[in-house]
Amino acid sequence: MTGAAGTLQFHADMATTTLEFPFPYEPYSIQKEFMEALYTTIDEGKIGIFESPTGTGKSLSLICGALTWLRDHEEKKKQEAVGLLEESAVTMDSSSTQPPQEHCSSPALSSSTEPDWIADFVQKKAERDLMDKLKEEAIRRRKREERMELIRHNVQLQYALKHKSDQDQEARRLLRLSAESGEVDGKGAVLDDGEEELIVADYESDDDGKPKNSVCDEEEDDLEEDHVTKIYYCSRTHSQLAQFVHEVQKSPFREEVRVVSLASRQNLCINEEVRRLGSVQLINDRCMEMQRNKHGKVEKSTDSEPKRRRREPKAVCPFSGHEALLGLRDETLVKVRDVEEMVVLGRETKACPYYGGRLAVPAAQLVVLPYQVLLHEATRRASGIKLKDQVVIIDEAHNLMDTIACIHSSEIMGTQLCCAHSQMTQYMERYRNRLKAKNLMYVKQILFVLEGLVHVLGGRVDQNPHSQVTQAGTEMLTINNFLFRAQIDNINLFKVQRYFEKSLISRKLHGFVEKYQGTGVAASVSKKENQRTEGLGRFLQSLQTGQQAHAVPIPDQKVAEDDKQSSVVCPMIQVEGFLSALTNANKDGRLVIQRQGTLAQGSLRFLLLNPAIHFAPVLKECKAIIIAGGTMQPIADFKEQLLLSAGVSEERVSQFSCGHVIPPQNILPIVLCSGPSGQELEFTFQNRETPRMMDETGRVLSNLCNVVPGGLVCFFPSYEYERRVLAHWNSTGVLARLAARKKIFQEPRKASQVEQVLKEYSRCIQDGRQSGAILSGALLFSVVGGKMSEGINFSDELGRCVVLVGMPYPNIKSPELQEKMAYLDKHMPHGGQSPGKALVENLCMKAVNQSIGRAIRHRGDYACIVLLDRRYSRPGTLQKLPEWIRIRTQVQPTFGPAFGGIRKFFMEKKQQQQ
Numbered sequence: 001m002t003g004a005a006g007t008l009q010f011h012a013d014m015a016t017t018t019l020e021f022p023f024p025y026e027p028y029s030i031q032k033e034f035m036e037a038l039y040t041t042i043d044e045g046k047i048g049i050f051e052s053p054t055g056t057g058k059s060l061s062l063i064c065g066a067l068t069w070l071r072d073h074e075e076k077k078k079q080e081a082v083g084l085l086e087e088s089a090v091t092m093d094s095s096s097t098q099p100p101q102e103h104c105s106s107p108a109l110s111s112s113t114e115p116d117w118i119a120d121f122v123q124k125k126a127e128r129d130l131m132d133k134l135k136e137e138a139i140r141r142r143k144r145e146e147r148m149e150l151i152r153h154n155v156q157l158q159y160a161l162k163h164k165s166d167q168d169q170e171a172r173r174l175l176r177l178s179a180e181s182g183e184v185d186g187k188g189a190v191l192d193d194g195e196e197e198l199i200v201a202d203y204e205s206d207d208d209g210k211p212k213n214s215v216c217d218e219e220e221d222d223l224e225e226d227h228v229t230k231i232y233y234c235s236r237t238h239s240q241l242a243q244f245v246h247e248v249q250k251s252p253f254r255e256e257v258r259v260v261s262l263a264s265r266q267n268l269c270i271n272e273e274v275r276r277l278g279s280v281q282l283i284n285d286r287c288m289e290m291q292r293n294k295h296g297k298v299e300k301s302t303d304s305e306p307k308r309r310r311r312e313p314k315a316v317c318p319f320s321g322h323e324a325l326l327g328l329r330d331e332t333l334v335k336v337r338d339v340e341e342m343v344v345l346g347r348e349t350k351a352c353p354y355y356g357g358r359l360a361v362p363a364a365q366l367v368v369l370p371y372q373v374l375l376h377e378a379t380r381r382a383s384g385i386k387l388k389d390q391v392v393i394i395d396e397a398h399n400l401m402d403t404i405a406c407i408h409s410s411e412i413m414g415t416q417l418c419c420a421h422s423q424m425t426q427y428m429e430r431y432r433n434r435l436k437a438k439n440l441m442y443v444k445q446i447l448f449v450l451e452g453l454v455h456v457l458g459g460r461v462d463q464n465p466h467s468q469v470t471q472a473g474t475e476m477l478t479i480n481n482f483l484f485r486a487q488i489d490n491i492n493l494f495k496v497q498r499y500f501e502k503s504l505i506s507r508k509l510h511g512f513v514e515k516y517q518g519t520g521v522a523a524s525v526s527k528k529e530n531q532r533t534e535g536l537g538r539f540l541q542s543l544q545t546g547q548q549a550h551a552v553p554i555p556d557q558k559v560a561e562d563d564k565q566s567s568v569v570c571p572m573i574q575v576e577g578f579l580s581a582l583t584n585a586n587k588d589g590r591l592v593i594q595r596q597g598t599l600a601q602g603s604l605r606f607l608l609l610n611p612a613i614h615f616a617p618v619l620k621e622c623k624a625i626i627i628a629g630g631t632m633q634p635i636a637d638f639k640e641q642l643l644l645s646a647g648v649s650e651e652r653v654s655q656f657s658c659g660h661v662i663p664p665q666n667i668l669p670i671v672l673c674s675g676p677s678g679q680e681l682e683f684t685f686q687n688r689e690t691p692r693m694m695d696e697t698g699r700v701l702s703n704l705c706n707v708v709p710g711g712l713v714c715f716f717p718s719y720e721y722e723r724r725v726l727a728h729w730n731s732t733g734v735l736a737r738l739a740a741r742k743k744i745f746q747e748p749r750k751a752s753q754v755e756q757v758l759k760e761y762s763r764c765i766q767d768g769r770q771s772g773a774i775l776s777g778a779l780l781f782s783v784v785g786g787k788m789s790e791g792i793n794f795s796d797e798l799g800r801c802v803v804l805v806g807m808p809y810p811n812i813k814s815p816e817l818q819e820k821m822a823y824l825d826k827h828m829p830h831g832g833q834s835p836g837k838a839l840v841e842n843l844c845m846k847a848v849n850q851s852i853g854r855a856i857r858h859r860g861d862y863a864c865i866v867l868l869d870r871r872y873s874r875p876g877t878l879q880k881l882p883e884w885i886r887i888r889t890q891v892q893p894t895f896g897p898a899f900g901g902i903r904k905f906f907m908e909k910k911q912q913q914q
Contacts, residue, residue: 021068022252024060030658031057035065037656042069042391042624047643051632051657053884054793054857059247062393062628066231067253070365070391073229232367232385234374235395236403238267238339241368244395245338248366259336260360262369262383267339268354270346271317281573285507287354290317319352328356333363358384371403377617387621398629398846401642404611410581414457414465414602416571421450421461423572427512442499445491449579452486459599468599475593476815479582482591493583500576510570581606587827588613590819607816609823612645619646631849632657634842634880640828640835660884666862668905669852669881669889673870675700676895681868683717683806694725697805698734700868700895701779705741707903708864709910710777710797711765712742715784715851717808719749722783725805742779747788754787765797784808784847788854795857800906801864802855807871809844845880852885862909864902 021027021035034052038061041048052058235241245261248254265283269275274286293314328351337345339353346353361367361384373379374392394400428435428443435443454461458470483489500506581589588610595602608614619625627638635655643653660667674680675696687693704712716722726746729735738744745761748754764778777797782788785808794802810817821836828835848867855863865885871877873891881889892898 021064023064024250024252027061028056028661030661031061034058034061034656034658035068037654038062038065038626039069041626041654041656042066043073045624046652046654047619047625047648048627048654048656049632049635049638050626050628050655051635051882052628052630053658053660053882054630054853056658056661058628058630059244059395060251062233062395062626063244063248063251063253066391066393066626067251067257067366070229070231077229228363228365229390230365230367231391231393232369232374232387233393233395234369234371236371236399238263238370240396241370242338242340245336245368249336254336257336257366258333258360258364259366259368260332260357260364261337261339261342262357262361262367262373263339263342263354264370265354268343268346268352268357270343270353271319274317281570285510285570287317288507289511290315291320294320317352319346319350320355321351324349324351325356325359327351328353329359332356332360338368361385371400372407374618375404375614376407377614387618389621389623391624391626392618392622393626393628395628396630397627397638398631398850400627401611401637404614404642405608408581408584408608408611408614409606410574410578411603411605412453412571412574412578414454414459414599416574417450417454417457417604418459418461418465418599420571420575421447421454423509423513424450427509430512439503442496442503443505445496446505446575449486449488449491449493449496450575452488453604454599456482456486456593456604457599457602458595459602465600466598469597470595470599470602472597473595474815476819477591477593479584479586479589479591482593483582493579497576497580497583500579506570506572506576509572513570578604578606581608584608585610585613587823590816592815607819609820610641610645610827612642615642616646619643619648631846631853631882633849633882634845636838637842641824645828657883660856661859662856662861664888665908666860667856667865667885667888668863668902669865669867669885670898670901671867671870671872671878671889671891672700672895672898673873673891673893674895676703676899678894681870683869688721688806689724691728694728695732695734697725697868698729698732698738700866701803702734702737702741703895703899704801704803704866704902705738705776705779707899707906708777708801709906710800711761711780711794712777712801712803713780713782713788713794713799713854714803714805715782715789715808717784717806719783719786721806722746722781726781738779742777745778745780747780747782747786751787758788758792762798782851784851789847789851792854793857794854795861799855799863801866801902802852803866803868804848804851805868807844807869808847809840812840841877842880845877849880849882853882864905866898866902 021032021039023031027035030052034050034056038048038050052061233241233244235244241261241263245259248257248259264280265274265287266280269283269287271287274283274290277283277286294316328346328349331345331349332342342353342357346356367385369383369385371394373383374385374394380387424443424447428440428447432440451461459465459468477485480489584606588608590607590609592605592607593602594605632638639653644650672681676699677696679692679696681693681696683693701712701714716725726735729738735744743764745757745764748757761778761780777800780788784804812818817840821834821839824835824839852865852867855861855865878886878889890898890901892901
């Protein structure tokens with residue numbers, strides 16, 4: 001690579017060649033170590049857990065390290081193929097010049113089951129086959145490289161033609177205006193219209209009617225995935241993925257690497273008619289329906305309406321044209337784009353970015369995608385992602401296990417069960433005479449299962465769920481015990497699941513309900529048909545109010561106003577997901593039965609206890625996996641619960657943790673064991689709400705506000721405890737004293753208000769610095785695990801001090817947590833401590849590490865971290881802090897020395913800035 005400001009070189013053990021790591025600037029020493037470890041981990045086919053704090057350039061290190069390995073790997077494969085071809089050619093030439101040897105009997109022949117000539121023939125045939133395969137791969141590789149170069153050239157030509165056309169049109173317009181005003185005689189040199197059209201026609205025409213800037217059918221095999229080694233990069237949010245792509249655009253690999261960004265239809269759809277639907281499920285349904293209409297796929301006569309003389313034309317997406325999609329694919333591969341840029345490109349080319357991006361996956365070298373696409377097998381398969389012998393990088397992986405458990409967990413309400421049963425019954429009655437016997441059998445099995453699920457909640461399917469009173473309570477069952485309780489243990493749920501997938505009954509039911517619920521088509525239905533479906537309409541109407549009040553919230557999903565009834569209209573999709581969850585192994589999941597007064601409010605929730613069961617296929621197929629994050633401690637959870645439980649050997653797992661780029665004197669972590677009055681700080685559940693503990697916490701913050709410049713962020717273990725403490729401080733005057741020194745802000749409960757609070761918080765700090773006001777910055781009260789404990793940067797003056805009040809242990813009385821602890825105690829090895837108790841400790845420290853990581857965001861930043869609880873001083877707890885913080889942490893038994901050290905720390909920083 002050329003053009004890199006800094007290059008790292010080292011000699012690999014396996015070869016004498018020198019490896020080079022291109023980098024956009026001179027890398028830090030920890031970045032060099034990171035890339036070395038990353039390269040070695042991938043090359044040895046291991047699973048690496050990498051920890052690199054925010055501000056250390058983790059993304060660039062991942063990009064340059066991984067793409068350097070990919071470059072070297074491709075070159076190595078090419079050289080090995082050339083060597084084998086030359087060796088095979090020499091061997092075949094030498095064998096052809098040797099005279100044939102007579103085969104005589106010998107002890108070896110007598111002991112062998114085959115004559116020598118047969119063995120020689122088999123060996124030579126294998127050599128010829130290998131040689132033919134290597135030649136074929138070399139030819140395909142050369143064709144692919146030539147094809148990508150042609151695509152790049154054609155795309156550039158297309159942009160040049162477009163730019164020239166725009167210029168010519170502007171020139172014609174100016175000449176026309178001039179001619180009209182009599183200023184020119186019309187002899188200006190202007191490109192002839194026919195000449196311009198001929199150039200474009202030569203570019204766009206082809207014998208088979210396909211544009212030359214697209215890959216034709218006979219050439220599509222040149223982009224087969226089997227011959228392209230890939231790196232799959234995934235992260236949690238689309239903003240993080242976009243940030244990663246922007247780093248690729250700044251890297252030395254931006255001109256040569258083929259990158260494609262995948263996302264959901266909701267993020268990539270450019271069809272305004274579909275986008276207006278709002279909800280993810282409705283967008284997916286409408287898109288797939290248009291795809292079926294495009295390919296002329298019609299439902300079987302057993303499930304369809306009677307044939308009519310004239311059918312209404314079915315809607316087809318105008319952005320799904322084959323040529324347009326191939327053109328979009330080509331343009332995607334020649335320039336690095338994020339999701340938003342893909343959408344802009346799709347609108348320009350009038351091609352769907354969702355399907356165009358999928359078409360680009362086989363030829364791509366770097367595929368950027370969300371967690372859900374990679375970790376969910378069905379979604380992975382639908383997206384055309386093949387992980388065999390590929391490299392996977394999972395970034396921001398501190399909550400990887402929780403993400404896997406969330407993806408494969410499921411919840412369904414009592415209202416949805418009753419509604420699904422009613423819809424399915426109406427569907428069966430209407431099409432009974434047209435359904436095949438096998439289809440009718442599965443429909444009846446689904447109805448039987450729904451009746452059993454409603455029975456578990458203490459209700460009946462033939463009555464309104466809002467009027468059925470149930471006894472409130474929560475119950476936890478294994479999968480088998482739940483099936484026995486619901487009396488559906490005799491139903492083969494695997495076959496039912498396959499029926500759902502093959503028959504698409506959920507989507508058919510969705511269309512059936514839309515048709516007969518007054519959505520426009522119902523007007524053409526006869527009076528008798530209206531009477532048959534009138535009961536369904538009344539029932540759905542009766543459920544609407546209650547369902548909206550008790551709908552299960554879906555994270556990060558925006559639902560349009562006209563689609564609030566989507567969960568009512570098509571509850572069978574939730575049923576399908578729930579029944580799929582019941583096919584997990586008995587030991588790997590639990591069912592939570594929650595009854596809340598009425599059947600409509602009750603719910604059934606499946607909890608996945610063993611995320612390794614769904615991560616194992618990824619581990620098995622991939623060549624190497626990099627699990628990276630800014631704060632990965634404690635790492636024991638990942639190794640034992642996610643990797644070793646999935647059958648990975650201890651030798652295959654490697655760990656790397658790098659320090660921070662900041663100087664040691666720029667961070668001051670302190671464990672404070674007692675307050676100004678000598679009160680011991682131990683915020684256990686029993687004594688944290690006592691007045692003396694809350695008063696002592698107020699005194700600590702009052703003193704800190706006197707010496708900490710800029711912003712001070714204080715994290716409480718829960719919203720409820722924060723509310724109680726602030727109420728107590730308000731009554732005792734502590735809050736007024738704090739407000740006299742710093743303006744007070746509080747983390748909002750609503751996510752929509754977070755950005756506004758952060759803007760006001762930042763503005764207050766900046767205004768205070770500029771005007772020299774009496775108020776010295778601002779004080780922000782937040783909650784561990786809340787909206788400001790992850791993904792928010794409190795850099796520089798926004799977070800000069802971070803305070804954690806107590807230790808944020810999870811609710812030990814939670815049935816879900818107790819079941820998880822019992823599962824770990826039973827199935828995980830005991831290493832001196834109960835795995836269940838270790839889980840509680842690790843959950844606490846993960847939340848702590850995420851919160852304290854909000855400060856120190858770059859090399860020149862500095863901050864103080866104060867942990868208010870003597871329990872942080874325990875050796876086992878200190879070991880679970882990030883290494884770059886742990887090695888600098890001071891344990892202060894009394895408040896005086898701690899306060900003196902903090903004051904000295906900020907005074908020195910102030911003097912350095914003067």
